[in-house]
Amino acid sequence: MTYRAPVKDFMFGLKELAGLDQLTQIPAFEEAGLETAAAVLEECARLNENVVAPLNWDGDQKPSFWKAGQVITTPGFKDAFKQFVDGGWQGLQHPPEFGGQGLPKAIGAACIEMLNSANLSFALCPLLTDGAIEALLTAGSDEQKATYIPPMIEGRWTGTMNLTEPQAGSDLAAVRTRAEPQADGTYKIFGTKIFITYGEHDMAENIVHLVLARVVGAPEGVKGISLFIVPKFMVNADGSLGERNDVHCVSIEHKLGIKASPTAVLQYGDHGGAVGTLIGQENRGLEYMFIMMNAARFAVGIQGIAVADRAYQKAVQYARDRVQSRPVDGSLPTAGAIIHHPDVRRMLMTMRSLSEGCRALALVAGAAYDAAHHHPDADTRRVNQAFYEFMVPLVKGYSTEMSLEVTSLGVQVHGGMGFIEETGAAQYYRDAKILTIYEGTTAIQANDLIGRKTARDGGQTAKAIAGQIEVTEAALAAHSSVAAQTYARRLKAARLAFIEVVDFVAGRTKAHPNEVFAGSVNYLMLAGNLMAGWQMGRALLAAEDAINEGDDVPFMTAKIATARFYGDHILTRVPGLRDSVIDGGESVCALALEAF
Amino acid sequence: MTYRAPVKDFMFGLKELAGLDQLTQIPAFEEAGLETAAAVLEECARLNENVVAPLNWDGDQKPSFWKAGQVITTPGFKDAFKQFVDGGWQGLQHPPEFGGQGLPKAIGAACIEMLNSANLSFALCPLLTDGAIEALLTAGSDEQKATYIPPMIEGRWTGTMNLTEPQAGSDLAAVRTRAEPQADGTYKIFGTKIFITYGEHDMAENIVHLVLARVVGAPEGVKGISLFIVPKFMVNADGSLGERNDVHCVSIEHKLGIKASPTAVLQYGDHGGAVGTLIGQENRGLEYMFIMMNAARFAVGIQGIAVADRAYQKAVQYARDRVQSRPVDGSLPTAGAIIHHPDVRRMLMTMRSLSEGCRALALVAGAAYDAAHHHPDADTRRVNQAFYEFMVPLVKGYSTEMSLEVTSLGVQVHGGMGFIEETGAAQYYRDAKILTIYEGTTAIQANDLIGRKTARDGGQTAKAIAGQIEVTEAALAAHSSVAAQTYARRLKAARLAFIEVVDFVAGRTKAHPNEVFAGSVNYLMLAGNLMAGWQMGRALLAAEDAINEGDDVPFMTAKIATARFYGDHILTRVPGLRDSVIDGGESVCALALEAF
Known part of the structure; x- marks a missing residue:
């Protein structure tokens, strides 16, 4: 087994640090006590250890590839995704009225960590779908919610975030994608979006693109940006799929890491205009996108913890197996496993303590989110919201920066073998590097x-x-x-x-x-x-x-x-x-x- | 131009910090004053900027490959190597009596940095040859020196270090390669060596392997290891090449970085035994190898500085070109180049100051080596030797560790583009990772x-x-x-x-x-x-x-x-x-x- 989910540490964190017992006093979470958490985590661990984790190395060796506008994902991903959504994991944190399970974010955080430890590239697809669901829940119309959220929770459809353009990276004020209002209330979208994670793939029937664009005549800068739903396939009134929309994947990137996750260049409107529907009001797109982004930032922070833990586990395994030199304290008569050497211990402990510290922080922040959104007392909600918002840039920024240190140490523990790709330690080092960059x-x-x-x-x-x-x-x-x-x-x-x-x-x-x-x-x-x-x-x-x-x-x-x-x-x-x-x-x- | 040699900074360091003027008071270096240094550095810069640096990206994209026992290097490497050796660069620091130029190590350090900034993978071949020359100079017989050193300085032959075996990495006590004494005074060598840099390639006529092995009956552990010369082609009495020796490259590694540098698995003696000649005395091999290793460690430290400077230069270029967001202090009316943003400045300054600090240290250490080896006064030699020896693990360890931080920041400055391989910033991040591992x-x-x-x-x-x-x-x-x-x-x-x-x-x-x-x-x-x-x-x-x-x-x-x-x-x-x-x-x- 290449990954063992740290279920015990999750349970410790949920119980002793995140105060899961207190969360169950909130009406929405009455059922979500330690017993439920334990059952959910065990089940999640099983799926990720047995189904998702074994595909991680495959994804690096046989990345997703582009062919004539289609993206073919790594062999095995499609089936694993089916098992993931059939298990109800996409809906874990989402409201029961749309088919979700309405569990606390604190428990969700643990599940997301496991999925990402198992396979960072694979996990990105559900991660972006989660973001799309959150944005629609907050800003979508009832019709939009009813149309798009259930299929996303079922995993028949997936979601994406379309922000970046060649000239607009961190600076969203520079977004140029154009939206032209139509007589029927829809918009035609024209432009190029880059760096779109799972912008095209073969694991779902439809892809729901949430797209930042500028309505013709809108103000300059960030105050003139609106948010649109642009599905890959148009959706009929009965929810069935209609015509192919005018959004096409013209290429995917050749990247340092997370190679199995297709990073698409999407072309909107080359054949008359992609049909989009406005979310909320015009010119408030950035505000809605921030909802999605905050959820995504928290999740990316967890990705850092996840890849750090996976790198740690691999390094421990190697340090136990690799025999080299006698310990400096003479505690062994001959050469021993390198885990006996103090500097190897220092590296492993650095990896372990950073991962555990960041995990604890994420669980606590997740619980604050739950209280902020569901606690009956307004003052408690306010305090928890402020706490959560303070922690989001730390969970995102610190956990991902530490993951660079940890995955680098992971290679180092392996010595020369770490530099050989087949060993697998280098993959974590390469994969982690995106985490300090994307989602801000x-x-x-x-x-x-x-x-x-x-x-x-x-x-x-x-x-x-x-x-x-x-x-x-x-x-x-x-x-x-x-x-x-x-x-x-x-x-x-x-x-x-x-x-x-x-x-x-x-x-x-x-x-x-x-x-x-x-x-x-x-x-x-x-x-x-x-x-x-x-x-x-x-x-x-x-x-x-x-x-x-x-x-x-x-x-x-x-x-x-x-x-x-x-x-x-x-x-x-x-x-x-x-x-x-x-x-x-x-x-x-x-x-x-x-x-x- | 993708690389500009920091000749001014080298000259500043040599003059103000390394005290090159004082070195010229040593008889061996009378001619090696600032004027000579300036001329040598300018010439070296020209070669590396124009010939070697442009091949760096090619080497990553079209790595050396193995085919039926042969290794074919990246297109262009062979010709560049010819220009390198024809320019006399392999002999820069080596004694004139063997065809070298006998320049101080302080000047050599600057030249080695330029070569490595230009192309880490390419530079490894001369780096290992330098090590082999140093080992032979110290421990070889007159005949061995006369036979092997001139062709290596001319670049017709290159050198390698053969230490590592599957079970013997950092722990050389575990070396098992076997040497059987023959009646004619030679030895037959049997065993497998791994991680042999440029252990096989097509840039030179012959390859001089220096090989650690255990003479049959020698003591256990490090005290029973001897050092042998095992040439790829046997050498006739007149220096011409004879029969193919029984050492063969059975594969090369698939690595995270320095992909153009072939990392060979060498099989000795599968067809009757590879013929080797003993260097110095039996069972003192590790002592001799340490000479080679100390030279190589210093050089690897310089590799760290080199890749850091190259990453810095690339990041500066991008930060000047990439326009994104208005500066926080309102100093520009609209969005500006990202070099105006304080955090980008922090990253660039971190990269710059670490590189310059480590460069200064390496030049000063190089000058200490020169005084330690060539100063007429014994006491001065002793003090400088102690200083140099203290600095070697720091030049190696600190400069390479800092290169991980610097090349990581280099990717970070590029944002999302840094994660795209075609941008080139990721190559430095991948290449640098070996530096904290090899040569100790x-x-x-x-x-x-x-x-x-x-x-x-x-x-x-x-x-x-x-x-x-x-x-x-x-x-x-x-x-x-x-x-x-x-x-x-x-x-x-x-x-x-x-x-x-x-x-x-x-x-x-x-x-x-x-x-x-x-x-x-x-x-x-x-x-x-x-x-x-x-x-x-x-x-x-x-x-x-x-x-x-x-x-x-x-x-x-x-x-x-x-x-x-x-x-x-x-x-x-x-x-x-x-x-x-x-x-x-x-x-x-x-x-x-x-x-x-």
Whole structure:
């Protein structure tokens, strides 16, 4: 077996950190307790371990390919997708009235991680469909919802996001795709979209493209962008498929990684115009697309955790098997498995603690989303929404950046064998590289963190979270173990650094934007490091308590060891990042443009 | 042009940091002053920019391939290699009596960087030949030198290092290849060697394999390993080629990067035994191989700098061309080139300052090698040898680790386009990944730094170097500029952290090996960061002095800006690394083996 789903760690996180028991007090989630979670996760693990994971390497070796406008996916994908949707996994988090199961995002996050660990390329198709469903749920008309959501949940149709154009990447103000209103209320769409994930494929009957375009005469910039549904095949009134729409895949990209996931160039309107229907109101497209994007960003953050865990598991396996040299402490009489060497342990622990820390953060953020959307109390909803929104750029930015470090270490543990493609470690290294780029680069996440999430409310949300961290510090300090005491100190140092940086950002963004934005990514890395470290501190507490009650001692002991490592080796990066942000803004932009 | 050699920066480093003028006081280098250096570098730049660099992308797209025991290299490589050797570049650093030019390693380092920036895969062939020449110069008999070195310098023949076997990677004690003594004084060699760079190719008439093997009856472990010359074609007494030897390439690897460089599996003795001649004495093979390896490690460190600079140049080009979004400070009325965005600047400056810092360190280390080998005064030789040996694991380990960060940022600057292979940025990311692995992984370098370079002399060499850094701090503090004052503080903080770690290593390695070796790579990163930062501090001083004299103000101003960035953003990583090493040793090995 090439992948073992960390079901125990998910359950620990859901119970001890994300507070799943509390979520069940929300009417919508009465049934979604620990027992349900355990059953869902076990079933999900089975599918992903046995069906989806074995296709990961195949996808790299036999990528999707384009032929005369069609895209043929990797052999086995079509069947696996059928098993995925037949199992009801596409509808996991979506409302029962459209055929979904209405489970909390916290549980969904665990399932999404498993799917992505199993196969990043495969998982992208459901990921984008999830986004399309969320956008329609929020902004679609009743008719649009009824027409498009059920088939997407059933997996007969899939969804895409069409934002990027050759001149419009991070800068959506530059979108040029044109929408011409028709007498029947529809629009004709003309333009070229690039980097469209699963923009064309053979796993479903229809593809529902959500497309950003500019209605003729609309204002310049982001305020003139509208969102349209443009299905690959037109949909008849009875839901059956009609004529082929005028949107065509003219090529797919040759990429560094996630090769099985077709990245399409889509041409709209070359034969008279693609027929689209408006979602919501004209010129509010970006607002709706952000719904989709926020869901997608959270999911991409989970992709980072997922690929990191898979890389970790592979590296552990190799480190156990590969015999090379006698340990430095002479603990073995002859050469031993390289997992005995301290530096191999350091690499594996770095991989493990980063993955577990980010996983804990994602589960907690997922639970906040659930409370934000479903809690009966408005104030609780508001607080949780602010918390969730603060965490989204961190889950996306930090988890994906850490996945680069982890997958790189994964290759390194394998030594020379890691550089040989057949070993498979290099695939994770290549696949992961897209994660810091798509759905908003790390810099875009960092801009969001600075602008909308920190400067806008003068650092209030950030400080409130820092207050919660202080509570964890106090609880750690009240535990008598050296591990807890040490962790409390490390967490405090990191929190104080965070507060300094938040003050810096809140106080200077307006007057000195360059200086602050020069430190944006370092701020994001600092905050992500702290927030994941906070959760590891909470995990340490829960694990010590569990051990006192004799509850799964081996697992809890391992959790404590992993948290300690996080404290000593990852949280310690924070003060350097603070110096870099607070003192280093000027030197970032000091070099004259012509001197580069 | 896809690559512009940084000749000005080389000349600055050679003059201001490596002290080339002082080297000319050594009899062997009387002619090797700044004027010679300038002429050599210009010529070298021309060849690499125009001939070698354009083949880099071709090599990735049309890698070397194996066919019936032969390896056919990328179209154009053979001709480029001819131009390279006809220009005398293979002999640059080698003795005139064998046809070389006898130039200092400091100048050679610059030339090797250019060759590797131009084309990492291509450069590996001369790199290995250099190593073979150095090994023969030190340990070969007069006859072996006369037979093998001139044709290698002429480029008619090339050299390889044959260490690795399937069960013997980092652990050379496990070498099993067998050597049977023959009546005529030769040996018959039997065994399988893997990962042999340019172990087979079509660019030269003959290939000189230096092979580690165990003479029948030799002691177990590293003390029973001998080194042999096994040419692909036997060499007649007059130097002409004789029969084909019994060494055959049975396959080449399918790799993540450096695809044009054939990585061979070589089979020795399947048809009666490959004929080899012993180098030096039996059972001293590892000692001789280390000569070759030290030269190769230094060169691989330069490969890191080289690929980092190439990635930097490509990223700058893209950042100047790609228009996207209006700058946050409103300095442009509309969307501008992304180089105007602070985070893009941060990425480019990180790439630039790491590359320049490591380059400065390599040039200084190269000059120390020259003094160590050629200075008339024995004491000066000894001091420089200790300095050089301390720097080798840092040049190798730190420069290659930083190249992973730099090439990753290089992709990131390109956004989505960076993930598309045709863009070319991903090639550097893939190519660089081997550098932290071959010629001794980063962990192996770190073990060397701890064992032979720090613990063995109780930290004496390390402390002596720290003393030199203190002198630089004082000089910085004596300059009145804010840049110099700030840099002095940062350098001091990093030096003090270094001393703490050196004391920790010197004091605890024997009694607590696991705890110390758990921090080995972090110690290496700390030391490399400091040593490169020290050179950037010296560069800052020299640049301020030059500006006072009105000397090339734009270049010197840029150097100061780059040094400042290094101080604020790279040196600031040091204290976190210190904490990790000193306080974190225990938590690295705390997780039970069965819990991974």
